[in-house]
Amino acid sequence: MRQATSKVRTLVAGIAGAVLLVGVTAASAQSTGIASCDEFLTKYDACVGSRIPEAQRAMYKTQIDQTRKAWIDMAKNPSAKASMEATCKQTIDATKASLTAYGCSF
Structure with a gap:
């Protein structure tokens, strides 16, 4: 038993x-509906899941979840959606430096 x-x-x-x-x-x-933004989010998730030490992973996941939500909300607004390509590119450029130390590339 x-x-x-x-x-x-x-x-x-x-x-x-x-x-x-x-x-x-x-x-x-x-999906945000913006290909470059979605591609970045996918690569970020893969990087965090495979290269970030377990002890730090939650912080990175929280940050990207907040970014994803903000981008999804922005994409719902037609006037904001037009500028999203540039917004995503700025975020990608800013994030590259911080994740390069872990061997991630975008």
Whole structure:
């Protein structure tokens, strides 16, 4: 009985982890509608997930989630959307320097 309970707990924990991962991935996959911005967000996510030390990852993920949300909101406004290519380029240029130390390239 004890072994069966342990197996059920392990299964439930695995399912909960998978559901959480799907939720995070779906949030990360939201498109801004601007190809260069989306490409940067994808590369940033890959860099943070593979090269940033675990202890610092949450900070970087929070920053990019805030940027992604701001860009998605901007893209909803037709007058702001027109300037997004330049906004994304400025962010990419500013971010390159800080992530180069980790071996990330954009």
